Amino acid sequence: MFTRRFEPPPTKSVSKSQRQRSNSSIARDAGISKKRPESRRRAGTVSNAGASEVTFDKSVSAVVTLVVGQEQRIFAAHEHILGASPFFQNILQNQMMDSQTKKIALPDEEPEVFSSVLEYLYKGDYYPRLVHNKKRNTWELEQNGDEGRPEAAIRHHSVEGDLLKDTAIYCAAEKYGLEELKRVSLRKQGLQSGIQASTILASARYAYANTPDTDSKLRAHYLALIIRSRSTFKRSGTMQLEMLNGGTQLFFDLFVALCNHVDDMASAASTPRTPRSGRPF
Structure with a gap:
């Protein structure tokens, strides 16, 4: 699975127009290079377009080293970029790190997930970015040339099997206090297709374990x-095994959601239709 070291660009000031990024303009002008393969290999080419206003002096912002995951992958970022996250702002302001080396350890984080979080902090989006299809007036995930769309699932050390990457990013955004990143990752999840039932269930379990x-x-x-894909789950047998294992709030919530779904369908079927005149048939 592809992972990369994400290093920050040289420090430069950030204007107010760069700091304010609305959800509707993320994919249009977040400043991400269109040459995605090159920009992924040369992470030092990113801009500070996704940074939000924080209390650090950007003109003298120091570089912080982050040691991520069980493999201790090394990342680097400017203090004022990390400070957009309440989680990191608390660490930096209260010196909850190695003061000599300015090093922060994140042993439970997945490097590929953190790389996307850091990319978002610098650019306002992460790969694959959201792009607007003007002809269809819809939002889509960018394609990587002939290679098409990148894999939606990743390997995660805390999960048996695959995990939907956008779910892991959402949960990381929850941890780091990045509400806009949560919205971006949630929208991207809704655009994924062809995901295996086992991956959906593993991701659902992870979501329940890592959100309040x-x-x-x-x-x-x-x-x-799951409700929309119920016929697939019924055929696959994964749902039966998952329910036998149990142990999460997921299945009670699913039971309630299914009951509500059935009630809504029954209510719609029993409600008499009215003609345009407003009189019953």
Whole structure:
């Protein structure tokens, strides 16, 4: 699975127009190079377009080293970029790191996931980025030339089997306090297709384990996805095995969602249709 070292560009000031990024303009002007294969290999070419306003002095922003994952992959980022995250801002302001080397250890994070988080902090999006199809007036995931769309699933040290990458990024965004990144990753999940049932279930379990009970976005996404794909799950047998294993809130929520779905269908079927005149048939 592809991973890369993400290093920051030389320090430069960030204007207010660069800091303010609305959800509707992320894919249009986040500043990501169209030459995706080259920009992925040469991470030092990124801009600070995705950085938000923080309290650090950007003119003298230091570079912080981040040691990520069980393999201790090395990343580097400017303090003022990391400071856009409340999680890292707390570490930096309270000196909760090695003060001599400015090193932060993230042993439980997956390097490929953190690379995307860091890419978002610098650019306002992560690969594959969201692009707007003007002809269809729809949002899509960018294609990588003849290679097509990159793999949606990744290997994660805490999961048996594959995990949907956007789900892992959403949960990382939850941890780091990046609400806009949560919205971006959730939208990208909705554009994925052809995902195996086992990957969906593993990702749903991961989502429940790494989001608070108050989460109403990612969890609801998986409940709706499973209901829509119920015939596939019925044939695959993965749902039966998953329910026998149990141990999560997922299946009670799924039971409630299915009941509500059936009630809605029954209600719609029993409601008499009215003609345009407003009089019953």
